[in-house]
Amino acid sequence: MTDTTAGQRSFWLRHLHRWHWISSALCLIGMLLFAFTGITLNHAAQIEARPDITEHDIVLPESLLASLSMPDSPDAPLPPVLRDFLIQQIGVDPGHRPAEWSDRDIYLALPRPGGDAWLSIDLASGELLYEHTDRGWIAWLNDLHKGRNTGTAWAWFIDIFAVACLVFCLTGLFLLHLHGRQRPATWPLVGLGLVAPLLLIILFIHS
Structure with missing residues (x-):
């Protein structure tokens, strides 16, 4: 091996090792999470879940009901004004999610990781129904894995994590290439x- 070749090899080894350990440090916790939830998702039918359901049934004040007009x-x-009422009365902040308005009622879906929620308001009687379902922490982690109802920030995290x-993986592949001559089992294992x-x-997989 010439001095030039040895110098190039040393250069690539140094930089590949650096990016390999940096990316592995960034990925470590995320990979543990995704590996664990890969198992739980694969055995979702065998993992028993007992949903915890919370319900509220209240009537809006007449003044508040009268202020609700079709947008x-x-x-x-x-x-x-309605969002403030919900926060005060049932501890729910609907944010700026789009609701479904009709002449008879208002319906708002409030999906979230690990569960579900919704509320409806009868515009004639002012009756407000709210239901929240919590399926437990494993369902919550599974939804994080899938990016289900997790919002924009988590979607960005998944993209950045995937790049890392x-x-x-690619730096590992190039390191395997550089060390492959000294380790005959490398490419058979790959x-x-x-x-x-x-x-x-x-x-075993048929359409």
């Missing part, structure tokens, strides 16, 4: 990682 858009968010995982899932798909 210009049938999917407008709830007005601030790609950096981790090939096994490719062939094993392909065989499972071909032999």
Whole structure:
């Protein structure tokens, strides 16, 4: 090996190792979470869940009910005065989610990780029904894995985490290439990682 070749190898080893450990540090907790929830999702039918359901049935004050008029858009968010009432009475902040307005009622879906919630308001009687379902912490973690009802910030985290995982895997691949000559089992093991899932798909997964 010439001095130039050795210098290039040393350069790439140094930088690949640096990016490999940085990306692995960034990915560590996320990969543990996603690996664990991969197991829980794969065995969701065997993991017993006992939903905890909370319900509220109240009547809006007449003054508040009288102030509710059909907005210009049938999917407008709830007005601030109604949002304040919900926060004070049942501890629920609907934010600026779009609601479904009609001549008879208002319906608002409040999905969230690990559960669900909704509320409806009868515009004739002022009756407000609210129901919240909590399916437990495993369901919550599973929904984080899937990005279900988690919002924009978590969606960005998943994208950034995925990029870090790609950096981790690709730098690992190049490190395998650089060390492959000294470790004969390297490429057979890499090939096994490719062939094993392909065989499972071909032999056991049918459309």
